[in-house]
Every structure is written in C-alpha cells, then in structure tokens.
Amino acid sequence: MNEPTVFIVDDDQAVARSLRWLIESVRLRVENFGSAQAFIDGYDAARPGCLVLDVRMPGMSGLELQERLAAQRIHIPIIFITGHGDVQMAVRAVQAGAFDFVEKPFNDQDLLDRIQRAITRDAEWRDRDLQQARLRALFATLTPRETEVLELVVEGLSNKAVANALGLSAKTVEVHRAKVMEKMHARSLSDLVKMAMQRQG
Amino acid sequence: MNAADMLPASDTLWLALVVLGGSLAASLIFLGVLLGRLRETERRLDEKESRHETVLDRLQENEFRLRTIIESEPECVKLQAEDGTVLEINPAGLRLVDANQPADIIGRKIFSVVAPEYFDIYRENMRRVFAGEAVVYEFRAITLKNRVAWMETHAAPLRDARGNIYALLGITRDITEHKQAEEQARRHQTELARVARLSTMGEMATGIAHELNQPLSAIANFSRGCIRRLRSGGMSPQELIVPLEEVCEQAERAGDILRHVRDFVRKREPRLKSLDVNQIVRAVVKFTEHEARHQCTHVRLNLDPLLPKVAADAIMIEQVIVNLVRNAIEAMTEVTPSRREIVIQTRLFESDSVEVEVADTGPGIEGGLIDQVFDQFFTTKPEGVGMGLAISRSIIESHGGKIRAESSRDGGAILRFTLKISAQQSHRRERADSIHS
Ligand SMILES: Nc1ncnc2c1ncn2[C@@H]1O[C@H](COP(=O)(O)OP(=O)(O)OP(=O)(O)O)[C@@H](O)[C@H]1O
Ligand SMILES: [Mg+2]
Numbered sequence: 001m002n003e004p005t006v007f008i009v010d011d012d013q014a015v016a017r018s019l020r021w022l023i024e025s026v027r028l029r030v031e032n033f034g035s036a037q038a039f040i041d042g043y044d045a046a047r048p049g050c051l052v053l054d055v056r057m058p059g060m061s062g063l064e065l066q067e068r069l070a071a072q073r074i075h076i077p078i079i080f081i082t083g084h085g086d087v088q089m090a091v092r093a094v095q096a097g098a099f100d101f102v103e104k105p106f107n108d109q110d111l112l113d114r115i116q117r118a119i120t121r122d123a124e125w126r127d128r129d130l131q132q133a134r135l136r137a138l139f140a141t142l143t144p145r146e147t148e149v150l151e152l153v154v155e156g157l158s159n160k161a162v163a164n165a166l167g168l169s170a171k172t173v174e175v176h177r178a179k180v181m182e183k184m185h186a187r188s189l190s191d192l193v194k195m196a197m198q199r200q201g
Numbered sequence: 202m203n204a205a206d207m208l209p210a211s212d213t214l215w216l217a218l219v220v221l222g223g224s225l226a227a228s229l230i231f232l233g234v235l236l237g238r239l240r241e242t243e244r245r246l247d248e249k250e251s252r253h254e255t256v257l258d259r260l261q262e263n264e265f266r267l268r269t270i271i272e273s274e275p276e277c278v279k280l281q282a283e284d285g286t287v288l289e290i291n292p293a294g295l296r297l298v299d300a301n302q303p304a305d306i307i308g309r310k311i312f313s314v315v316a317p318e319y320f321d322i323y324r325e326n327m328r329r330v331f332a333g334e335a336v337v338y339e340f341r342a343i344t345l346k347n348r349v350a351w352m353e354t355h356a357a358p359l360r361d362a363r364g365n366i367y368a369l370l371g372i373t374r375d376i377t378e379h380k381q382a383e384e385q386a387r388r389h390q391t392e393l394a395r396v397a398r399l400s401t402m403g404e405m406a407t408g409i410a411h412e413l414n415q416p417l418s419a420i421a422n423f424s425r426g427c428i429r430r431l432r433s434g435g436m437s438p439q440e441l442i443v444p445l446e447e448v449c450e451q452a453e454r455a456g457d458i459l460r461h462v463r464d465f466v467r468k469r470e471p472r473l474k475s476l477d478v479n480q481i482v483r484a485v486v487k488f489t490e491h492e493a494r495h496q497c498t499h500v501r502l503n504l505d506p507l508l509p510k511v512a513a514d515a516i517m518i519e520q521v522i523v524n525l526v527r528n529a530i531e532a533m534t535e536v537t538p539s540r541r542e543i544v545i546q547t548r549l550f551e552s553d554s555v556e557v558e559v560a561d562t563g564p565g566i567e568g569g570l571i572d573q574v575f576d577q578f579f580t581t582k583p584e585g586v587g588m589g590l591a592i593s594r595s596i597i598e599s600h601g602g603k604i605r606a607e608s609s610r611d612g613g614a615i616l617r618f619t620l621k622i623s624a625q626q627s628h629r630r631e632r633a634d635s636i637h638s
Contacts, residue, residue, distance in 0.1 A: 108425040
C-alpha cells in the first residue's frame with residue numbers, strides 16, 4: 001500500500017493510457033484520473049508518489065488543481081506536461097511550487113528521470129514530516145519546567161547559568177536535564193540541539 | 202378519450218402539464234387528472250358545506266392517492282414558493298439532491314443546491330413562472346453532498362381556485378451525461394472552428410501543431426513503452442498487441458485531424474451565390490438558440506420581408522452573424538437576465554446594398570475602443586481570442602461590404618454590416634424602377 005504511485009491527470013484518454021504504459025515499463029505503479037475534479041475526489045493524501053498533470057484541461061485546469069491542493073496543504077510533487085507554446089504557463093506553475101515540467105513532445109528517459117526524482121523528493125518530504133511528528137510527540141512528553149530547561153540548554157547555557165536564569169538550584173537543573181535527555185532519547189547535547197533545530201523545521 | 206376532456210378547461214394544472222410535456226407526459230397526465238379532481242373537490246367544498254364530511258373524505262382520499270403517485274414518480278417532482286423555498290419534494294427528488302430525509306431540503310431555499318453562477322438565471326425563470334409562464338431551464342447544481350451535476354427543469358405555475366399562482370411545479374432531471382456528450386461535441390467543433398479561423402490569419406500551423414501533439418505523444422509513449430519492455434525481456438509478443446493497436450488508432454486520429462483541416466481549407470474559398478440574408482439570419486438564430494436560452498437571452502427578429510437577394514458565400518456570412526450573436530450573448534452576461542435582448546434587423550441600404558444589424562442590451566463598447574474591436578487579437582474576455590470581429594471584417598470586406606460598430610443611446614452595442622445586392626436582383630430592381638417612373 002505504501003508503494004509510491006504515479007498519479008496521471010489528463011482529459012485526453014489516449015494520452016493518459018500511453019503515459020501509463022510508458023511509466024509502468026519501469027515497474028512503477030500508475031493510476032489515471034480523467035479530470036482534476038476526479039483526482040481531488042479520489043486522492044488520499046496519505047498515499048506517496050507524484051502527480052503528472054496536463055496544464056491545459058477543460059473544466060478545472062492543471063494550474064487550478066495545483067492551487068486547490070496547495071490550499072488543502074497537500075504537498076505531493078507535481079510534474080506538469082505542457083503543450084506547444086505553453087511555456088509561460090509552466091513557468092508560472094513552477095513559481096507556484098510545482099516540482100518540474102516537461103514540454104511535449106518529450107524524451108521518455110527525461111520524463112522517467114523526473115518522475116523518479118519527484119518520487120524521491122516525496123519520500124524525503126514524508127520522512128521529514130514523520131520525523132517532525134515523532135519529535136513533536138517527544139517534546140509533548142516534557143513538563144513545562146523541563147521544556148524551559150531544554151530551551152536554555154540548547155542555546156548553549158551552562159547548568160549554572162540555567163539555574164540562575166530560572167531561579168533554581170544547579171542540582172535541580174541537573175536532574176531536569178537528565179530527565180529531558182532520557183525522555184527525548186538523546187545520547188548527547190548535540191543530539192538534543194539537532195532535535196530542537198529540526199522541530200523548528 | 203383525451204385526458205384533457207376529463208378536466209375542467211380552466212384547470213391550469215392541466216395546462217401546465219401539457220406544457221411540461223415530453224416523456225414525462227404519461228405519468229403526469231394521471232397526476233394532473235388527480236390534482237384536477239382534487240381542485241374540483243376543493244371547489245365543491247367551498248360551495249356546499251352540507252356534504253362536508255363526504256367531501257372531506259374524498260379530498261383526503263384523493264390527496265392520499267396523489268401522494269402515492271408523486272412518491273413513486275421516477276423523476277424529481279417538487280413544489281416551490283415564490284421566494285424559492287421548497288414546499289414539497291418526492292423521493293426521486295431527494296435522491297437527486299442527495300438528501301437523506303425530506304427535512305434536509307423541505308423548508309430550505311432551492312438555492313442551497315444551485316451553483317452560485319446560476320442564481321440569476323434561476324431567479325429569472327422563477328419570476329417568469331410566477332408571472333404565469335411555463336419555462337424550461339438548465340442549471341448547474343451542487344447537491345447537499347457537494348456533487349456537481351447538470352439539471353434540466355420543466356416548470357409551470359400552479360394556481361388556486363381563484364386563479365392566483367401559489368406555487369411552482371417543477372420536474373427536474375439529471376442531464377449531466379447528456380451535457381458532457383454535448384460539451385465534448387461542442388469542444389470538438391470550436392476546436393476545429395478555431396483552427397479554421399487561424400487558417401485565415403496564416404497561423405494554421407500553430408493550431409494543427411497543438412491538435413496533432415496529442416496523438417503523436419500518445420504514439421511515442423506507447424512505442425517507447427514497448428521498446429523498454431522488449432529490451433528488458435520477459436514480455437510475450439501477445440502483450441504487445443494491445444499497445445500496438447493503440448498506436449494504430451492514434452495514427453488514424455492524427456490522419457483525421459489533417460483531413461478536417463484540409464476540408465476547412467477548401468471551404469475557405471468564397472463561393473458567391475445569390476442568397477436570402479433573412480434565411481441565413483433564421484438559421485443562425487436556430488443554432489445559437491441553445492446558447493441564447495442558456496443565458497436567458499431573448500432574440501427578436503425584425504426582418505424586411507421584401508429584402509432583395511445578395512451575392513455572398515452563405516457559410517461565411519453565417520459565420521459573421523454567429524460571431525456577432527455570440528459576442529452579444531457574451532456581453533450581456535453582465536446585465537440582469539430579464540434585460541437580455543438581442544434584436545436582429547435587415548433592411549435595404551442605399552438602394553444597392555442590404556444591411557444587417559445586430560443590437561444588444563449589454564454594456565456596449567467604450568467610445569475609445571470602437572476602432573480597436575476589429576483588430577486581430579483584441580479581446581477583453583479572459584477566454585477570448587480576439588479573432589471574431591477581425592475575421593468578420595475580413596469576410597465582409599472580401600465581399601465588398603462594410604462593417605461598423607457603435608453604441609446605442611440606451612447603452613447596448615450595435616453592429617452593422619452591408620452586402621451588395623446580387624446582379625440579377627438589381628436588374629430586376631432597375632426594371633421595376635423604370636416602370637414606375
Ligand atoms: N456586443 C458587444 N458588446 C460589447 N463589447 C463587444 C461586443 N462585441 C465585441 N465586443 C468587444 O470587442 C472585443 C473583440 O471581439 P471579438 O469577437 O473580436 O473577440 P472576442 O469575442 O473577445 O474573442 P473571440 O475570438 O473568441 O470571438 C471583445 O472582447 C469585446 O470587448
Ligand atoms: Mg467574439
């Protein structure tokens with residue numbers, strides 16, 4: 001189920017089928033949608049992969065679909081396929097955050113490479129999201145006091161300085177700090193600093 | 202015996218149902234008869250209090266039967282108040298709007314399931330019904346579950362015993378599929394028309410390139426997919442049959458496109474014939490009727506019955522009038538539906554020409570732009586190409602005529618063009634003149 005899928009949205013059935021045939025030749029999973037609306041209705045954002053999209057479509061255009069997905073905070077990478085003379089549109093799409101675009105007629109290897117890159121990018125994004133979610137969950141286990149200690153520690157303050165800043169004894173800070181390390185599964189101070197930075201995204 | 206004979210002639214419901222007509226007629230006639238009887242019973246109830254009990258019984262019985270019929274009617278049947286409140290709706294109707302129970306829609310405004318861009322058109326049609334008209338209209342619906350569908354409603358007024366209209370009776374069906382098919386056909390046509398128009402401007406190559414790109418990229422993708430599979434082995438020859446058939450189909454599709462283009466190119470050479478402009482106007486009105494009705498636009502004709510024939514290419518002149526009518530329809534989407542009117546007139550002009558005038562009640566053309574509207578690629582519409590009037594002018598001028606635009610005193614736009622009377626006709630005219638003098 002978590003195998004990446006290439007989602008194709010194209011109103012031209014023949015073109016969509018041919019893309020599927022081509023992309024499946026490199027053993028990727030492919031699903032076709034006949035319109036932007038059909039994709040919005042049928043796509044589950046938990047599914048990894050990338051989106052291959054025709055810029056020009058009747059009804060909701062590729063660009064509009066991109067906007068709708070962005071509004072719904074769905075970040076699947078999009079590769080736009082543009083026809084003759086649509087380069088301006090493609091540039092706009094990339095400015096709005098699209099992953100890439102290819103101009104028709106395109107080289108098959110070129111398209112497949114871009115698709116691979118998009119899938120890798122998607123996996124990285126999802127990985128990062130997962131990491132962040134895990135970190136958020138860890139941070140959530142800290143008490144308010146522990147959080148305060150953590151924040152000062154990662155800024156590079158010594159135990160004593162932290163104790164001064166919070167009006168605690170150095171001993172208490174020591175205890176809190178050990179607790180924080182344990183709860184966050186951090187092996188060293190630099191681990192902890194990294195986690196704090198990652199949390200910021 | 203005709204069902205109409207069974208009812209009092211004054212029964213407006215019957216009339217309403219006749220107008221609604223179509224395939225719904227059979228079941229609705231029955232429904233109409235029952236409603237008619239119900240009304241009759243009511244009337245008697247008014248007059249003769251004495252037989253109160255029995256009449257009430259019958260009324261209830263009739264109402265019960267009526268309900269059973271409406272309930273089992275496969276099409277959506279609903280009653281609406283003047284402000285759009287849904288008063289009654291049958292189970293088919295509930296299904297149509299994705300309601301789980303009657304309370305989801307009854308008592309609410311119908312606008313909760315009408316797409317906002319159709320509010321005006323819907324209101325205008327409701328207004329007409331409550332003014333006594335029977336109407337047919339299409340609109341885009343967004344159901345309670347956010348499903349988008351196209352609907353067609355046949356609506357007619359319902360009157361009480363005193364003749365006051367108290368509700369709108371509407372029968373609605375889902376025409377989404379039909380609409381999609383129509384849309385596809387239209388898209389194909391406009392695409393070709395676009396190619397044809399570009400051809401006159403020497404930009405045909407772009408149009409063809411765009412159209413041909415689709416089948417060509419499909420062919421490339423199918424073939425590359427085959428080569429990759431053959432290279433990596435493990436593919437049986439049988440598995441190649443389907444994609445190769447697809448390749449053939451796409452090659453044929455490309456051939457079709459080229460054939461169409463060639464046909465259009467051939468059509469481009471003007472073939473002058475002696476023809477009746479009034480007839481062309483009527484033909485154009487007929488095939489733009491759907492668009493006009495869709496936009497609630499009323500088209501009025503004021504054609505000179507004694508108009509002499511002109512020398513022109515029918516298809517080209519048709520294209521000019523279509524362009525003018527389309528522009529008028531498009532311009533009037535900005536004004537309220539009840540004020541949308543196009544008037545097409547024909548008349549004799551300076552004794553050797555005929556003039557055709559298309560006037561609308563839209564916002565008109567800004568003074569400064571009057572000269573520019575005929576320029577190629579001049580457009581103020583997001584979807585416009587700006588070729589309609591440019592092509593119209595080149596067609597009219599190639600016929601030796603003139604085309605002009607102006608704004609009318611009440612604000613709308615007026616577009617006029619002239620065509621020369623054909624030679625045979627003007628001979629006859631001269632003769633007629635000399636006889637008179
Ligand atoms: N009846 C009208 N009322 C108001 N403005 C009009 C009318 N007809 C034309 N125009 C103006 O003239 C412009 C040019 O018209 P034209 O038909 O050449 O192109 P278009 O309608 O914009 O695009 P298309 O090539 O699709 O017809 C329109 O965009 C519009 O601004
Ligand atoms: Mg136009």
